[in-house]
Amino acid sequence: MALSRDVAPRPKRGPAAPFSFLFPPARPVRPKGGSGELADIREGSPTWTLAHRDSVFRRMLAVADAFSAGVAVTVAILVGGDRPKLGVVAALPLVILASKVAGLYDRDENLIRKATLDEAPALLQMATTYALVVWLVQGVFMEGILGRRQVLALWVFLFVALVVSRAVARRLAVSITEPERVLVLGDADECHELERVFQRSHAINAMVVGRVPLQEEKAGANGGNGHGRHHRPLGTFGELADLMLSQRIDRAVIAAAASPSEQVLDKIRLVKSLGIKVSVLPRLFEVVGSSVDVEDLGGVMLLGLRRYELTTSSRFLKRALDISVSAAALFLLAPVLLAIAIAIKVTSPGPVLFRQRRIGRHGKSFQMLKFRSMYDGADEMKPELHALNEADGLFKIANDPRVTPVGRLLRRVSFDELPQLVNVLRGEMSLVGPRPLVGDEDAQIKGWLRRRLDVIPGMTGVWQVHGSSRIPLREMVKMDYLYRANWSLWLDLKILLRTVPFVLSRRGI
Known part of the structure; x- marks a missing residue:
């Protein structure tokens, strides 16, 4: 196969000079050995590699950890009214060691590049270990410079x-x-x-x-619904090696519904040898999500499906x-709720609360409560505004004329x-659950x-x-199903913590 040689090198990004230690120079991937097609591709491998990108992440995380330790130790000492002691400051590098032991600098990019909130349990464990070690070390070798209150503050x-x-x-x-760059092997x-x-x-800085x-597609086929800018293939499966380079x-x-053929497996081995990451999106994921166990039965890998039911x-x-x-929340927000009720009553005729029949757990309906944000009788106007609907499967209008000024x-x-x-x-809804x-x-x-519907619907999810407002109904329902399959108390807490910034930034409106 003739391979293209006119590939522009990737720009080396990131500041130079005093902070250059955070951004190591990009190096080409050159696996040892090989000949023919594979050797040709290796000579032109990309200069900005996954390993280099992840190295930037790891170094910046190490600097962040060292900074955090410095701030925490300083605050702990100031809580006791003392000046910083050299012995305590010398213990700062321990936080880097604790992070390394906890796997927080792991070479697996799925760990170092995931959302910080997802690793909060590991960070809590690391902070606990570090505080205990500092307390024990300074108690034995430094005559108890930090008291219990200071260790708690630390x-x-x-x-x-x-x-x-x-x-x-x-x-x-992510910004630097x-x-x-992701290539999808599958349909549109x-x-x-x-x-x-x-x-x-x-958390993922990636683009398709x-x-x-x-498989070979029929001539002129767009592949599916034609959405997006990638509905036409870049090339054929036989040109995969050349496309990886260019x-x-x-x-x-x-992204394959069926098991890959031997030809596909050969190309996977080729791609992996170039230092390019290979991921598989099985259609089984739509049913089980991440609630699977990997079992090794004499060299044969099996996926064990966990039970869905909450204990x-x-x-x-x-x-x-x-x-x-x-x-x-009802107790603390009582004055706010009263003020909102008065504002609604004064500015537009009609009831303060809007009651709407929604489908709850096991298909049982209930009356969901909301502050009335539309003019009275807005439901009767819905058929007239159906042409303005902007959502797939849901009824949503960006600038809905039925909404009152206070409601907006x-x-x-x-x-x-x-x-x-x-x-x-009342138990009709949960804080977190399906829509x-x-x-x-x-x-x-x-x-x-x-x-x-096996779980109670939630205020957020x-x-x-x-x-x-930007997710089609079917995709939203899949998210609800996977939430049910992967439920944990920590998952609920993460969703609650993420809801506040999303609401304030109006990304979920």
């Missing part, structure tokens, strides 16, 4: 500083490194689906550059969280949904996706933190 501030500084470091690393629908996933994921069909691919994603203790913990948070302000910060705390207290759908929307959900 632990709290170290954890907070780690979360904040690592989030900032990752954002900075090139996006990971799968390519478009992956493109949407990368666009809404802030195109696709290559695994398009400077970092990752190849195999009694899990339901108790989830319900306890719902009751405690909703009751506390409430919707901007999602305060119109605060009365749903009463639904949560509660109206009857005509629920009627569109068929088959195994209806299992999403995965759909909210991924931009609820």
